[in-house]
Amino acid sequence: MAYQDHSKKRYTWPDLVVIEFLTAVALTIILLVWALLVNAPLLEVANPGMSENPSKAPWYFVGLQELLVYFDPWIAGVMIPFIIIVSLVMIPYLDNNPRGIGHYTYSQRRFAVTHFIIGFSMWWILIGIGYFLRGPNWQFYWPWESWGAVKGVEEHLWSPPPWAGVTGLIAYLTLGMILPAIIQRGLYRRFGTFRYIIVMSILLMMYLVPIKILLRLLFHIRYILVTRWFNI
Amino acid sequence: MENKSALWRWIKGSRVYKSIFRHGYEDTKKNRILQIRSNVFLHIHPVKIPDHAYRIRFTWCMGGITFFLFLVEVMTGAFLMFYYTPTPEQAYRDMLYLRYDVPFGMILRNMHRWAAHLMIFTIILHMLRVFLTGSYKPPREFNWVIGVTLLVITLLLSFTGYLLPWDQLSYWAITVATNMIGAMPFIGHEGPLSLLDRYHDIRFLILGGSEIGSNALLRFYVMHIIVLPVTGMIFMAVHFWRVRKDGISRPL
Numbered sequence A: 001m002a003y004q005d006h007s008k009k010r011y012t013w014p015d016l017v018v019i020e021f022l023t024a025v026a027l028t029i030i031l032l033v034w035a036l037l038v039n040a041p042l043l044e045v046a047n048p049g050m051s052e053n054p055s056k057a058p059w060y061f062v063g064l065q066e067l068l069v070y071f072d073p074w075i076a077g078v079m080i081p082f083i084i085i086v087s088l089v090m091i092p093y094l095d096n097n098p099r100g101i102g103h104y105t106y107s108q109r110r111f112a113v114t115h116f117i118i119g120f121s122m123w124w125i126l127i128g129i130g131y132f133l134r135g136p137n138w139q140f141y142w143p144w145e146s147w148g149a150v151k152g153v154e155e156h157l158w159s160p161p162p163w164a165g166v167t168g169l170i171a172y173l174t175l176g177m178i179l180p181a182i183i184q185r186g187l188y189r190r191f192g193t194f195r196y197i198i199v200m201s202i203l204l205m206m207y208l209v210p211i212k213i214l215l216r217l218l219f220h221i222r223y224i225l226v227t228r229w230f231n232i
Numbered sequence B: 001m002e003n004k005s006a007l008w009r010w011i012k013g014s015r016v017y018k019s020i021f022r023h024g025y026e027d028t029k030k031n032r033i034l035q036i037r038s039n040v041f042l043h044i045h046p047v048k049i050p051d052h053a054y055r056i057r058f059t060w061c062m063g064g065i066t067f068f069l070f071l072v073e074v075m076t077g078a079f080l081m082f083y084y085t086p087t088p089e090q091a092y093r094d095m096l097y098l099r100y101d102v103p104f105g106m107i108l109r110n111m112h113r114w115a116a117h118l119m120i121f122t123i124i125l126h127m128l129r130v131f132l133t134g135s136y137k138p139p140r141e142f143n144w145v146i147g148v149t150l151l152v153i154t155l156l157l158s159f160t161g162y163l164l165p166w167d168q169l170s171y172w173a174i175t176v177a178t179n180m181i182g183a184m185p186f187i188g189h190e191g192p193l194s195l196l197d198r199y200h201d202i203r204f205l206i207l208g209g210s211e212i213g214s215n216a217l218l219r220f221y222v223m224h225i226i227v228l229p230v231t232g233m234i235f236m237a238v239h240f241w242r243v244r245k246d247g248i249s250r251p252l
């Protein structure tokens, strides 16, 4: 994107302060109208003896709740959010591409922008599914289907034996580590070995999420890896 | 427009007036600078900023709007506190009270709720724009980290606030969420490799009990009205200070 003259500066008083003030006024009006028209939800008083069905989290957490379909709670509710937060924190230290500061660009930062946008979209898609397409017992309902229609019990799921699971995971991780380094030499060189391993580990974990979802939807696989202590 | 009446001139020349307003208001370069420099709230701005930073297309205004929504939450939240008691017996009654009896009570509660939702939305958009403009790159790496902390605090704020109405919606949403916390490896009683029972695990620590009850409500309340907002404000102060010192990001 072209900015004609980067050195040109303007006084913030009143130019910027006016923008801020008008934005504040406009937002106040929007919020007031919104608050007049739509009531915040309030159901019956809390009753520990009678659960809500479905009981949905607020929209920004529904993505994680949707992941509960595919992952055990300690992965969906603990590990994945934890990994997302830690990865977000690490972004500035991992991205050693000096280009593309202070303007929108795809061509100068293909790798970073692509993967960030994919992850970002996944978050929203999961929210969309969980929020709009899940009904009682977290079953899948199209918007035009009534929640009254009873959905059949869960399809039959199976898990591969542990040796196959371990092999599959190791194959995925090794190939995921090695192939991009071979195909995208430049990327590997830019990152250096250490940075490359960290970046790829994060990305491989991220892409494991849609992979697991697809394995379940297409092949009815419940867990990739079953162990005595935990399942993935 | 100069008002030349004698009274006005006398007021403007008086010691009291001058002690409050330190400079004139005529549109001069000097006054534009002083207006920002000599005001504790405005001096968070630089005196001048580059042209591109004014464009909605660049910042989408999202950082500023997020901050504004935070202020809305603080104000409406303070009013709500007048009418709210964090006990299982009283909390839900207070919601009904707000709806049916308190003048403007429902608008108050609605505004608090919708501004919170909007704030999550705008903070996510703010993060997106900061990412897409590469604004986390040196020297702003650490401000991005502070930003992520703010994101976590904001999510926790809305998480703790969600329990407070004490209706079925809040009770069961928090049940689902805290059960996930109970599934943490090692320190949750239902997690893999768990070392602790349900009376000593992380979930117990957060709820102040093995079930969601009065202790949990009180804990969530205290986090919601004091601990998280104050922590958030501290981090916001640092965040803004850094934006100010590093300057808004711009093309080299």
Ligand code: HEM
Pocket: B059, B061, B062, B063, B064, B066, B067, B070, B123, B126, B127, B130, B133, B135, B136, B140, B143, B144, B145, B146, B147, B148, B150, B151, B154, B236, B239, B243, B247, B248, B249, B250
């Ligand atoms: C309570 C939450 C937050 C508030 C009130 C806030 C506010 C602001 C404001 C007012 C700015 C000035 C420029 C603009 O408006 O875009 C800014 C810049 C910035 N924010 Fe935030 N922010 C918050 C959360 C975040 C988050 C979640 C991130 C990233 C993960 C972040 C990273 C940054 C960075 C790196 C800058 C510098 C951008 C530049 O120089 O172009 N902030 N923030």
